[in-house]
Amino acid sequence: MKLLTPTLGLILFLLASPASAVVKVFACEPEWKALVETLGGEYVKASSATTAFQDPHYIEARPSLIAKTRRADLIVCTGAELEVGWLPLLLRQSGNSAIQKNELGYFLAADQVERIEVPENLDRSQGDLHASGNPHVHWGPYRLLTIAKALSDRLQKLDAKHVAQYRQRYQAFATKWKKQISKWESQAAELKGKKVIVYHKNWSYLLNWLGIEMVGNLEPKPGLPPTSAHLANLLELTRSTEISYIMTTNFQNDKGARWLSEKTDIPILSLPYTVGGDKKASDLISLYDGVISALTNYQ
Numbered sequence: 039m040k041l042l043t044p045t046l047g048l049i050l051f052l053l054a055s056p057a058s059a060v061v062k063v064f065a066c067e068p069e070w071k072a073l074v075e076t077l078g079g080e081y082v083k084a085s086s087a088t089t090a091f092q093d094p095h096y097i098e099a100r101p102s103l104i105a106k107t108r109r110a111d112l113i114v115c116t117g118a119e120l121e122v123g124w125l126p127l128l129l130r131q132s133g134n135s136a137i138q139k140n141e142l143g144y145f146l147a148a149d150q151v152e153r154i155e156v157p158e159n160l161d162r163s164q165g166d167l168h169a170s171g172n173p174h175v176h177w178g179p180y181r182l183l184t185i186a187k188a189l190s191d192r193l194q195k196l197d198a199k200h201v202a203q204y205r206q207r208y209q210a211f212a213t214k215w216k217k218q219i220s221k222w223e224s225q226a227a228e229l230k231g232k233k234v235i236v237y238h239k240n241w242s243y244l245l246n247w248l249g250i251e252m253v254g255n256l257e258p259k260p261g262l263p264p265t266s267a268h269l270a271n272l273l274e275l276t277r278s279t280e281i282s283y284i285m286t287t288n289f290q291n292d293k294g295a296r297w298l299s300e301k302t303d304i305p306i307l308s309l310p311y312t313v314g315g316d317k318k319a320s321d322l323i324s325l326y327d328g329v330i331s332a333l334t335n336y337q
């Protein structure tokens with residue numbers, strides 16, 4: 039009988055543990071779900087409002103998402119107006135005071151870092167989706183590290199019982215990530231000075247980091263689909279400038295990109311935008327690995 043006691047004790051302990059033992063996280067995008075899971079491990083339970091095959095600029099505030107925000111202890115979103123079309127509505131409908139702006143349960147990644155491409159003269163009538171600067175911050179590896187530190191600090195505040203574990207997890211991530219940064223930087227050194235066209239400015243942080251020049255966008259302004267006049271201008275540009283590739287991702291309409299590629303023989307690189315965007319991109323490190331390898335292999 040004595041041998042059974044510890045097992046029974048464990049069962050009773052598990053039954054007695056309240057469900058709130060884990061921090062329930064509502065992530066807006068897969069990259070933040072991946073990051074919070076890396077930093078929180080077994081102490082968090084996260085879901086993502088969007089998949090890697092959806093453009094996070096355009097999501098509907100569906101009832102199933104509202105239900106998830108109702109139960110969340112923490113929301114982790116990009117901010118910088120990326121989710122302006124749907125997150126405010128979700129927050130209002132959630133009836134959850136813990137995840138409202140300025141509360142501990144409200145965390146925006148883009149607020150933790152300096153943003154690039156902040157428009158000098160903002161004209162919303164032009165449909166500029168990046169009114170608060172470029173929100174696609176998970177493609178800046180140093181920024182991602184800053185965000186990870188702030189997110190870990192937030193988890194420590196929300197779940198003080200596991201401060202030591204969160205710290206240890208952050209340290210492990212930071213060490214690994216920094217090692218990866220040097221690896222990626224040497225791998226991509228040969229890409230410096232290359233010129234590319236992108237569909238949308240969702241690669242800007244990556245390109246800035248690697249010293250690749252973005253010389254054109256298929257969108258005349260972030261969020262506006264390519265017009266034939268705009269495509270004609272891009273075609274003209276390719277006559278005077280050597281372009282290595284056109285970068286798109288799976289949720290972007292590739293019609294304009296294909297047209298330009300057929301006219302010019304510039305290859306299209308369709309890359310995973312975030313975690314889950316292809317088979318290999320199972321976490322942030324494999325996502326970066328895959329994209330940087332694709333860029334370097336396509337010389």
Ligand SMILES: [Zn+2]
Binds near residue numbers: 168173174239240260
């Ligand atoms: Zn965007």
